[in-house]
Amino acid sequence: MKTDRHSLAFTRDVAKRTRRAGRAYVICSPKNGMVEIRVESRIEQAVVHALELDPRVVSYRAQPFTFNLTTGEVLQVKPKIKPKNAVYYTPDFVCSVHDVPIAIEVKHQDFVKENKVLFAKANTVAADNGLRFVLVTSADLPDQLQHNLRLLNQYAAQCRAQIPAWAKAVQGIALQSHAGTAAEVLKDLEPVNHHLAAGLLTGQIAVDLRKQALQDPLCVIAPAWGSLNALEVLCYD
Structure with a gap:
Protein backbone atom coordinates (compact mmCIF):
# COMPACT_ATOMS: atom_id res chain seq x y z
CA MET A 1 0.00 0.00 0.00
CA LYS A 2 1.19 3.50 -0.76
CA THR A 3 1.31 6.54 1.43
CA ASP A 4 1.47 10.12 0.24
CA ARG A 5 2.37 13.49 1.71
CA HIS A 6 -1.09 13.72 3.30
CA SER A 7 -0.82 10.42 5.20
CA LEU A 8 -0.31 10.64 8.95
CA ALA A 9 3.04 9.55 10.38
CA PHE A 10 3.31 6.18 12.12
CA THR A 11 6.08 4.12 13.73
CA ARG A 12 4.69 0.73 12.73
CA ASP A 13 3.24 -0.03 9.29
CA VAL A 14 0.64 -2.77 9.78
CA ALA A 15 0.22 -3.11 6.02
CA LYS A 16 3.75 -4.52 5.71
CA ARG A 17 3.40 -7.33 8.21
CA THR A 18 4.16 -10.68 6.64
CA ARG A 19 2.85 -12.89 9.42
CA ARG A 20 -0.81 -12.22 9.96
CA ALA A 21 -4.01 -14.20 10.29
CA GLY A 22 -5.99 -11.75 8.15
CA ARG A 23 -5.72 -8.73 5.93
CA ALA A 24 -4.91 -5.15 6.85
CA TYR A 25 -7.59 -2.47 6.47
CA VAL A 26 -7.12 1.04 5.08
CA ILE A 27 -9.81 3.57 5.99
CA CYS A 28 -10.24 7.14 4.78
CA SER A 29 -10.59 9.57 7.70
CA PRO A 30 -12.71 12.70 7.13
CA LYS A 31 -11.98 13.87 10.71
CA ASN A 32 -8.24 13.96 9.95
CA GLY A 33 -8.54 15.62 6.55
CA MET A 34 -9.29 12.61 4.32
CA VAL A 35 -6.03 10.80 5.10
CA GLU A 36 -5.39 7.05 5.30
CA ILE A 37 -5.80 5.24 8.62
CA ARG A 38 -4.30 1.73 8.60
CA VAL A 39 -5.50 -0.97 10.99
CA GLU A 40 -5.10 -4.73 11.20
CA SER A 41 -8.35 -6.10 12.63
CA ARG A 42 -12.09 -5.59 12.53
CA ILE A 43 -12.18 -4.45 16.13
CA GLU A 44 -9.56 -1.77 15.35
CA GLN A 45 -11.69 -0.78 12.37
CA ALA A 46 -14.64 -0.40 14.75
CA VAL A 47 -12.54 1.86 17.00
CA VAL A 48 -11.76 4.06 13.99
CA HIS A 49 -15.49 4.30 13.25
CA ALA A 50 -16.13 5.25 16.89
CA LEU A 51 -13.37 7.90 16.90
CA GLU A 52 -14.67 9.40 13.66
CA LEU A 53 -18.15 9.91 15.12
CA ASP A 54 -17.22 10.84 18.69
CA PRO A 55 -17.77 14.62 19.13
CA ARG A 56 -15.21 14.66 21.98
CA VAL A 57 -12.36 13.51 19.72
CA VAL A 58 -10.52 16.33 17.96
CA SER A 59 -8.10 14.14 16.00
CA TYR A 60 -6.42 10.74 16.12
CA ARG A 61 -3.63 8.67 14.56
CA ALA A 62 -2.94 4.97 14.21
CA GLN A 63 0.37 3.38 15.26
CA PRO A 64 1.47 6.88 16.32
CA PHE A 65 4.64 6.24 18.34
CA THR A 66 6.46 3.47 20.14
CA PHE A 67 7.13 3.05 23.84
CA ASN A 68 10.52 1.74 24.88
CA LEU A 69 9.39 -0.13 27.97
CA THR A 70 13.00 -0.59 29.07
CA THR A 71 13.98 3.09 29.14
CA GLY A 72 10.54 4.70 29.47
CA GLU A 73 11.01 6.72 26.28
CA VAL A 74 8.38 7.55 23.68
CA LEU A 75 9.90 7.12 20.22
CA GLN A 76 8.46 9.13 17.35
CA VAL A 77 10.83 7.26 15.01
CA LYS A 78 12.25 3.85 15.82
CA PRO A 79 15.99 3.40 15.25
CA LYS A 80 16.95 1.16 12.35
CA ILE A 81 18.80 -1.12 14.73
CA LYS A 82 16.97 -2.08 17.89
CA PRO A 83 19.14 -1.52 20.98
CA LYS A 84 20.06 -4.56 23.02
CA ASN A 85 17.52 -5.36 25.75
CA ALA A 86 15.04 -2.81 24.40
CA VAL A 87 11.38 -3.82 24.67
CA TYR A 88 9.18 -1.98 22.18
CA TYR A 89 5.44 -1.46 22.44
CA THR A 90 3.35 0.50 19.92
CA PRO A 91 -0.18 1.60 20.91
CA ASP A 92 -2.84 1.17 18.24
CA PHE A 93 -4.02 4.79 18.39
CA VAL A 94 -3.50 8.14 20.00
CA CYS A 95 -6.36 10.61 20.12
CA SER A 96 -6.97 14.05 21.55
CA VAL A 97 -10.05 14.35 23.79
CA HIS A 98 -10.61 17.82 25.23
CA ASP A 99 -6.87 18.46 24.67
CA VAL A 100 -5.94 15.35 26.68
CA PRO A 101 -3.69 12.96 24.69
CA ILE A 102 -4.85 9.37 25.07
CA ALA A 103 -2.98 6.26 23.92
CA ILE A 104 -5.41 3.48 22.99
CA GLU A 105 -4.66 -0.22 22.79
CA VAL A 106 -7.25 -2.48 21.18
CA LYS A 107 -7.24 -6.17 22.03
CA HIS A 108 -9.50 -9.16 22.43
CA GLN A 109 -10.60 -9.64 26.04
CA ASP A 110 -8.69 -12.93 26.43
CA PHE A 111 -5.42 -11.31 25.29
CA VAL A 112 -5.81 -8.61 27.95
CA LYS A 113 -6.10 -11.17 30.73
CA GLU A 114 -2.95 -12.94 29.56
CA ASN A 115 -0.83 -9.77 29.30
CA LYS A 116 -1.63 -7.75 32.40
CA VAL A 117 2.06 -7.12 33.16
CA LEU A 118 2.74 -5.79 29.65
CA PHE A 119 -0.18 -3.37 29.78
CA ALA A 120 0.77 -2.24 33.28
CA LYS A 121 4.25 -1.30 31.99
CA ALA A 122 2.73 0.53 29.00
CA ASN A 123 0.41 2.42 31.33
CA THR A 124 3.35 3.50 33.51
CA VAL A 125 5.38 4.75 30.53
CA ALA A 126 2.36 6.59 29.16
CA ALA A 127 1.66 8.31 32.49
CA ASP A 128 5.31 9.30 32.90
CA ASN A 129 5.14 11.00 29.49
CA GLY A 130 1.89 12.88 30.06
CA LEU A 131 -0.39 10.40 28.30
CA ARG A 132 -3.47 8.55 29.45
CA PHE A 133 -3.46 4.85 28.52
CA VAL A 134 -6.78 3.17 27.72
CA LEU A 135 -7.53 -0.44 26.82
CA VAL A 136 -10.45 -1.10 24.48
CA THR A 137 -11.47 -4.73 24.30
CA SER A 138 -13.85 -6.79 22.19
CA ALA A 139 -16.30 -6.63 25.09
CA ASP A 140 -16.51 -2.84 24.68
CA LEU A 141 -17.57 -3.15 21.04
CA PRO A 142 -20.31 -5.79 20.64
CA ASP A 143 -21.35 -6.81 17.14
CA GLN A 144 -24.50 -4.68 17.06
CA LEU A 145 -22.56 -1.58 18.02
CA GLN A 146 -19.90 -2.28 15.39
CA HIS A 147 -22.56 -2.67 12.70
CA ASN A 148 -24.27 0.60 13.67
CA LEU A 149 -20.99 2.52 13.75
CA ARG A 150 -20.05 1.22 10.32
CA LEU A 151 -23.46 2.21 8.93
CA LEU A 152 -23.33 5.71 10.40
CA ASN A 153 -19.84 6.29 9.01
CA GLN A 154 -21.11 5.33 5.56
CA TYR A 155 -23.92 7.88 5.82
CA ALA A 156 -21.57 10.56 7.17
CA ALA A 157 -19.12 10.06 4.28
CA GLN A 158 -21.45 9.34 1.38
CA CYS A 159 -24.43 11.60 2.17
CA ARG A 160 -22.66 14.66 3.54
Missing part, protein backbone atom coordinates in the same frame (compact mmCIF):
# COMPACT_ATOMS: atom_id res chain seq x y z
CA ALA A 161 -24.48 17.01 1.16
CA GLN A 162 -27.93 15.61 1.94
CA ILE A 163 -27.63 15.29 5.74
CA PRO A 164 -28.44 18.95 6.62
CA ALA A 165 -31.77 18.84 4.77
CA TRP A 166 -32.71 15.45 6.23
CA ALA A 167 -31.74 16.62 9.72
CA LYS A 168 -33.84 19.77 9.39
CA ALA A 169 -36.86 17.66 8.52
CA VAL A 170 -36.22 15.40 11.51
CA GLN A 171 -35.79 18.34 13.87
CA GLY A 172 -39.32 19.60 13.36
CA ILE A 173 -40.74 16.18 14.19
CA ALA A 174 -38.36 15.23 17.02
CA LEU A 175 -39.07 18.40 19.01
CA GLN A 176 -42.76 17.47 19.14
CA SER A 177 -42.32 13.75 19.77
CA HIS A 178 -41.74 11.36 22.63
CA ALA A 179 -39.80 8.11 22.48
CA GLY A 180 -41.13 5.63 19.95
CA THR A 181 -40.12 3.44 17.07
CA ALA A 182 -38.46 4.99 14.05
CA ALA A 183 -41.37 3.82 11.91
CA GLU A 184 -43.85 5.66 14.17
CA VAL A 185 -41.96 8.88 14.86
CA LEU A 186 -40.56 9.36 11.34
CA LYS A 187 -43.54 7.94 9.45
CA ASP A 188 -43.96 11.08 7.33
CA LEU A 189 -40.33 11.11 6.19
CA GLU A 190 -38.97 8.95 3.39
CA PRO A 191 -36.69 7.12 3.36
CA VAL A 192 -36.96 6.59 7.11
CA ASN A 193 -33.46 5.10 7.50
CA HIS A 194 -31.81 8.10 5.83
CA HIS A 195 -33.60 10.57 8.11
CA LEU A 196 -32.87 8.40 11.14
CA ALA A 197 -29.13 8.47 10.43
CA ALA A 198 -29.15 12.22 9.75
CA GLY A 199 -31.05 12.91 12.96
CA LEU A 200 -28.64 10.81 14.99
CA LEU A 201 -25.53 12.35 13.43
CA THR A 202 -26.74 15.89 14.15
CA GLY A 203 -28.14 15.40 17.65
CA GLN A 204 -31.83 15.60 16.77
CA ILE A 205 -32.60 12.08 17.97
CA ALA A 206 -30.91 9.51 20.20
CA VAL A 207 -30.63 5.74 19.82
CA ASP A 208 -29.02 3.09 22.03
CA LEU A 209 -26.41 1.95 19.51
CA ARG A 210 -25.45 -1.07 21.60
CA LYS A 211 -28.93 -2.57 21.67
CA GLN A 212 -30.88 -1.17 18.72
CA ALA A 213 -30.36 -2.03 15.04
CA LEU A 214 -30.52 1.16 12.98
CA GLN A 215 -31.80 -0.68 9.91
CA ASP A 216 -34.78 -1.96 11.90
CA PRO A 217 -37.82 0.36 11.57
CA LEU A 218 -38.89 -0.82 15.03
CA CYS A 219 -35.73 0.51 16.73
CA VAL A 220 -36.61 2.88 19.58
CA ILE A 221 -35.63 6.53 19.18
CA ALA A 222 -36.07 9.59 21.40
CA PRO A 223 -35.50 13.35 21.10
CA ALA A 224 -31.86 14.28 21.79
CA TRP A 225 -32.34 18.07 22.13
CA GLY A 226 -29.09 18.76 20.30
CA SER A 227 -26.98 16.32 22.30
CA LEU A 228 -24.53 13.98 20.57
CA ASN A 229 -24.09 11.76 23.62
CA ALA A 230 -25.43 8.76 21.70
CA LEU A 231 -22.25 8.86 19.58
CA GLU A 232 -19.92 8.80 22.62
CA VAL A 233 -19.51 5.02 22.78
CA LEU A 234 -15.92 4.74 24.06
CA CYS A 235 -14.79 5.40 27.62
CA TYR A 236 -11.47 7.25 27.98
CA ASP A 237 -11.22 7.18 31.79
Whole structure:
Protein backbone atom coordinates (compact mmCIF):
# COMPACT_ATOMS: atom_id res chain seq x y z
CA MET A 1 0.00 0.00 0.00
CA LYS A 2 1.19 3.50 -0.76
CA THR A 3 1.31 6.54 1.43
CA ASP A 4 1.47 10.12 0.24
CA ARG A 5 2.37 13.49 1.71
CA HIS A 6 -1.09 13.72 3.30
CA SER A 7 -0.82 10.42 5.20
CA LEU A 8 -0.31 10.64 8.95
CA ALA A 9 3.04 9.55 10.38
CA PHE A 10 3.31 6.18 12.12
CA THR A 11 6.08 4.12 13.73
CA ARG A 12 4.69 0.73 12.73
CA ASP A 13 3.24 -0.03 9.29
CA VAL A 14 0.64 -2.77 9.78
CA ALA A 15 0.22 -3.11 6.02
CA LYS A 16 3.75 -4.52 5.71
CA ARG A 17 3.40 -7.33 8.21
CA THR A 18 4.16 -10.68 6.64
CA ARG A 19 2.85 -12.89 9.42
CA ARG A 20 -0.81 -12.22 9.96
CA ALA A 21 -4.01 -14.20 10.29
CA GLY A 22 -5.99 -11.75 8.15
CA ARG A 23 -5.72 -8.73 5.93
CA ALA A 24 -4.91 -5.15 6.85
CA TYR A 25 -7.59 -2.47 6.47
CA VAL A 26 -7.12 1.04 5.08
CA ILE A 27 -9.81 3.57 5.99
CA CYS A 28 -10.24 7.14 4.78
CA SER A 29 -10.59 9.57 7.70
CA PRO A 30 -12.71 12.70 7.13
CA LYS A 31 -11.98 13.87 10.71
CA ASN A 32 -8.24 13.96 9.95
CA GLY A 33 -8.54 15.62 6.55
CA MET A 34 -9.29 12.61 4.32
CA VAL A 35 -6.03 10.80 5.10
CA GLU A 36 -5.39 7.05 5.30
CA ILE A 37 -5.80 5.24 8.62
CA ARG A 38 -4.30 1.73 8.60
CA VAL A 39 -5.50 -0.97 10.99
CA GLU A 40 -5.10 -4.73 11.20
CA SER A 41 -8.35 -6.10 12.63
CA ARG A 42 -12.09 -5.59 12.53
CA ILE A 43 -12.18 -4.45 16.13
CA GLU A 44 -9.56 -1.77 15.35
CA GLN A 45 -11.69 -0.78 12.37
CA ALA A 46 -14.64 -0.40 14.75
CA VAL A 47 -12.54 1.86 17.00
CA VAL A 48 -11.76 4.06 13.99
CA HIS A 49 -15.49 4.30 13.25
CA ALA A 50 -16.13 5.25 16.89
CA LEU A 51 -13.37 7.90 16.90
CA GLU A 52 -14.67 9.40 13.66
CA LEU A 53 -18.15 9.91 15.12
CA ASP A 54 -17.22 10.84 18.69
CA PRO A 55 -17.77 14.62 19.13
CA ARG A 56 -15.21 14.66 21.98
CA VAL A 57 -12.36 13.51 19.72
CA VAL A 58 -10.52 16.33 17.96
CA SER A 59 -8.10 14.14 16.00
CA TYR A 60 -6.42 10.74 16.12
CA ARG A 61 -3.63 8.67 14.56
CA ALA A 62 -2.94 4.97 14.21
CA GLN A 63 0.37 3.38 15.26
CA PRO A 64 1.47 6.88 16.32
CA PHE A 65 4.64 6.24 18.34
CA THR A 66 6.46 3.47 20.14
CA PHE A 67 7.13 3.05 23.84
CA ASN A 68 10.52 1.74 24.88
CA LEU A 69 9.39 -0.13 27.97
CA THR A 70 13.00 -0.59 29.07
CA THR A 71 13.98 3.09 29.14
CA GLY A 72 10.54 4.70 29.47
CA GLU A 73 11.01 6.72 26.28
CA VAL A 74 8.38 7.55 23.68
CA LEU A 75 9.90 7.12 20.22
CA GLN A 76 8.46 9.13 17.35
CA VAL A 77 10.83 7.26 15.01
CA LYS A 78 12.25 3.85 15.82
CA PRO A 79 15.99 3.40 15.25
CA LYS A 80 16.95 1.16 12.35
CA ILE A 81 18.80 -1.12 14.73
CA LYS A 82 16.97 -2.08 17.89
CA PRO A 83 19.14 -1.52 20.98
CA LYS A 84 20.06 -4.56 23.02
CA ASN A 85 17.52 -5.36 25.75
CA ALA A 86 15.04 -2.81 24.40
CA VAL A 87 11.38 -3.82 24.67
CA TYR A 88 9.18 -1.98 22.18
CA TYR A 89 5.44 -1.46 22.44
CA THR A 90 3.35 0.50 19.92
CA PRO A 91 -0.18 1.60 20.91
CA ASP A 92 -2.84 1.17 18.24
CA PHE A 93 -4.02 4.79 18.39
CA VAL A 94 -3.50 8.14 20.00
CA CYS A 95 -6.36 10.61 20.12
CA SER A 96 -6.97 14.05 21.55
CA VAL A 97 -10.05 14.35 23.79
CA HIS A 98 -10.61 17.82 25.23
CA ASP A 99 -6.87 18.46 24.67
CA VAL A 100 -5.94 15.35 26.68
CA PRO A 101 -3.69 12.96 24.69
CA ILE A 102 -4.85 9.37 25.07
CA ALA A 103 -2.98 6.26 23.92
CA ILE A 104 -5.41 3.48 22.99
CA GLU A 105 -4.66 -0.22 22.79
CA VAL A 106 -7.25 -2.48 21.18
CA LYS A 107 -7.24 -6.17 22.03
CA HIS A 108 -9.50 -9.16 22.43
CA GLN A 109 -10.60 -9.64 26.04
CA ASP A 110 -8.69 -12.93 26.43
CA PHE A 111 -5.42 -11.31 25.29
CA VAL A 112 -5.81 -8.61 27.95
CA LYS A 113 -6.10 -11.17 30.73
CA GLU A 114 -2.95 -12.94 29.56
CA ASN A 115 -0.83 -9.77 29.30
CA LYS A 116 -1.63 -7.75 32.40
CA VAL A 117 2.06 -7.12 33.16
CA LEU A 118 2.74 -5.79 29.65
CA PHE A 119 -0.18 -3.37 29.78
CA ALA A 120 0.77 -2.24 33.28
CA LYS A 121 4.25 -1.30 31.99
CA ALA A 122 2.73 0.53 29.00
CA ASN A 123 0.41 2.42 31.33
CA THR A 124 3.35 3.50 33.51
CA VAL A 125 5.38 4.75 30.53
CA ALA A 126 2.36 6.59 29.16
CA ALA A 127 1.66 8.31 32.49
CA ASP A 128 5.31 9.30 32.90
CA ASN A 129 5.14 11.00 29.49
CA GLY A 130 1.89 12.88 30.06
CA LEU A 131 -0.39 10.40 28.30
CA ARG A 132 -3.47 8.55 29.45
CA PHE A 133 -3.46 4.85 28.52
CA VAL A 134 -6.78 3.17 27.72
CA LEU A 135 -7.53 -0.44 26.82
CA VAL A 136 -10.45 -1.10 24.48
CA THR A 137 -11.47 -4.73 24.30
CA SER A 138 -13.85 -6.79 22.19
CA ALA A 139 -16.30 -6.63 25.09
CA ASP A 140 -16.51 -2.84 24.68
CA LEU A 141 -17.57 -3.15 21.04
CA PRO A 142 -20.31 -5.79 20.64
CA ASP A 143 -21.35 -6.81 17.14
CA GLN A 144 -24.50 -4.68 17.06
CA LEU A 145 -22.56 -1.58 18.02
CA GLN A 146 -19.90 -2.28 15.39
CA HIS A 147 -22.56 -2.67 12.70
CA ASN A 148 -24.27 0.60 13.67
CA LEU A 149 -20.99 2.52 13.75
CA ARG A 150 -20.05 1.22 10.32
CA LEU A 151 -23.46 2.21 8.93
CA LEU A 152 -23.33 5.71 10.40
CA ASN A 153 -19.84 6.29 9.01
CA GLN A 154 -21.11 5.33 5.56
CA TYR A 155 -23.92 7.88 5.82
CA ALA A 156 -21.57 10.56 7.17
CA ALA A 157 -19.12 10.06 4.28
CA GLN A 158 -21.45 9.34 1.38
CA CYS A 159 -24.43 11.60 2.17
CA ARG A 160 -22.66 14.66 3.54
CA ALA A 161 -24.48 17.01 1.16
CA GLN A 162 -27.93 15.61 1.94
CA ILE A 163 -27.63 15.29 5.74
CA PRO A 164 -28.44 18.95 6.62
CA ALA A 165 -31.77 18.84 4.77
CA TRP A 166 -32.71 15.45 6.23
CA ALA A 167 -31.74 16.62 9.72
CA LYS A 168 -33.84 19.77 9.39
CA ALA A 169 -36.86 17.66 8.52
CA VAL A 170 -36.22 15.40 11.51
CA GLN A 171 -35.79 18.34 13.87
CA GLY A 172 -39.32 19.60 13.36
CA ILE A 173 -40.74 16.18 14.19
CA ALA A 174 -38.36 15.23 17.02
CA LEU A 175 -39.07 18.40 19.01
CA GLN A 176 -42.76 17.47 19.14
CA SER A 177 -42.32 13.75 19.77
CA HIS A 178 -41.74 11.36 22.63
CA ALA A 179 -39.80 8.11 22.48
CA GLY A 180 -41.13 5.63 19.95
CA THR A 181 -40.12 3.44 17.07
CA ALA A 182 -38.46 4.99 14.05
CA ALA A 183 -41.37 3.82 11.91
CA GLU A 184 -43.85 5.66 14.17
CA VAL A 185 -41.96 8.88 14.86
CA LEU A 186 -40.56 9.36 11.34
CA LYS A 187 -43.54 7.94 9.45
CA ASP A 188 -43.96 11.08 7.33
CA LEU A 189 -40.33 11.11 6.19
CA GLU A 190 -38.97 8.95 3.39
CA PRO A 191 -36.69 7.12 3.36
CA VAL A 192 -36.96 6.59 7.11
CA ASN A 193 -33.46 5.10 7.50
CA HIS A 194 -31.81 8.10 5.83
CA HIS A 195 -33.60 10.57 8.11
CA LEU A 196 -32.87 8.40 11.14
CA ALA A 197 -29.13 8.47 10.43
CA ALA A 198 -29.15 12.22 9.75
CA GLY A 199 -31.05 12.91 12.96
CA LEU A 200 -28.64 10.81 14.99
CA LEU A 201 -25.53 12.35 13.43
CA THR A 202 -26.74 15.89 14.15
CA GLY A 203 -28.14 15.40 17.65
CA GLN A 204 -31.83 15.60 16.77
CA ILE A 205 -32.60 12.08 17.97
CA ALA A 206 -30.91 9.51 20.20
CA VAL A 207 -30.63 5.74 19.82
CA ASP A 208 -29.02 3.09 22.03
CA LEU A 209 -26.41 1.95 19.51
CA ARG A 210 -25.45 -1.07 21.60
CA LYS A 211 -28.93 -2.57 21.67
CA GLN A 212 -30.88 -1.17 18.72
CA ALA A 213 -30.36 -2.03 15.04
CA LEU A 214 -30.52 1.16 12.98
CA GLN A 215 -31.80 -0.68 9.91
CA ASP A 216 -34.78 -1.96 11.90
CA PRO A 217 -37.82 0.36 11.57
CA LEU A 218 -38.89 -0.82 15.03
CA CYS A 219 -35.73 0.51 16.73
CA VAL A 220 -36.61 2.88 19.58
CA ILE A 221 -35.63 6.53 19.18
CA ALA A 222 -36.07 9.59 21.40
CA PRO A 223 -35.50 13.35 21.10
CA ALA A 224 -31.86 14.28 21.79
CA TRP A 225 -32.34 18.07 22.13
CA GLY A 226 -29.09 18.76 20.30
CA SER A 227 -26.98 16.32 22.30
CA LEU A 228 -24.53 13.98 20.57
CA ASN A 229 -24.09 11.76 23.62
CA ALA A 230 -25.43 8.76 21.70
CA LEU A 231 -22.25 8.86 19.58
CA GLU A 232 -19.92 8.80 22.62
CA VAL A 233 -19.51 5.02 22.78
CA LEU A 234 -15.92 4.74 24.06
CA CYS A 235 -14.79 5.40 27.62
CA TYR A 236 -11.47 7.25 27.98
CA ASP A 237 -11.22 7.18 31.79
